Amino acid sequence: MDTKKLVVGIDIGGTNTKFGMVDRIGNIYVEENISTPFYSDFDDYINALKDVITKLESNVADAEIIGIGIGAPNGNHNNGTIALAANLPWKGILPIVAKLQKFFPNTCVILDNDANAAAIGEMIYGGAAKMRDFLFVTLGTGVGSGFVANGEMIYGYDGLAGELGHVIVEKNGRQCGCGRYGCLETYTSAVGIKRTVSELLAKSNEDSIFRHKSLDEFEAKNIAEAAQNGDKIAIEAFQITGEILGLALANAVAITVPEAIFLFGGLAKAGSLIFDPTIASFEKNILKVWKNKIKILPSELQNKDVSILGSASLAWNYINKGAL
């Protein structure tokens, strides 16, 4: 009997590290979870990764692990390190690929950041399967993005390319976590839309369910629910968010000219509330030559286990290219 060729997708988060064994078409065979902060020593953590991978392989009959894909905050594809990730317990530059590769010398070990992993997941398992040029934008707590051109992720000179979230869309605008002012992320993330609600409340007397709440008491999804229930402040917040996002996407198109732009994450789940104003602003601001030609679509991974599929897709993408 043939062995089942599988890859292990590992998603490293500040709270949990998730593992899944995944085949070429996206079936997840077994999953596992460990606590990330439990391992205060990075080498202990690497040993734990090795133990889980070995255990997973023995849990699937006739399985052979032919790749390991790792999605991590600040994961650098070019040099295989995680550098200065604020939410992880280890400091400095962590050579995770080199350390794991020692235990699995005949297996490809591929690292990338979470947004790029999700973008490659869209290419291997989602709506970008037949596309060579697309843009993937995550509207989560922050705004992340991955640019794929000619079927290849754009990594840039230092491996960190594709930071659409830190394009400045408003001169002297809101202060961003990066320290600068007016970044896209401060407007079109889950946190950004809350800041917009707060500003709108301050500007008008319009009644709203958010009128007597502080920013900490509600989430972006509550704004979507309120908008669906006719809350004018919430509706306007989505309108403003979409206008800013559409403008930034129209500008991004001028650089790589994607076939489509995929939106993913909490805000993208708001459906037409975010898509309609984004598409209207996108078409209004885009160069004439591309008008009505570039699709803005919801990610097809939205309701799937993107952290495992995205991580696994890093290894499958490498293997599919015939690099192994």
Ligand SMILES: [Zn+2]
């Ligand atoms: Zn920024």
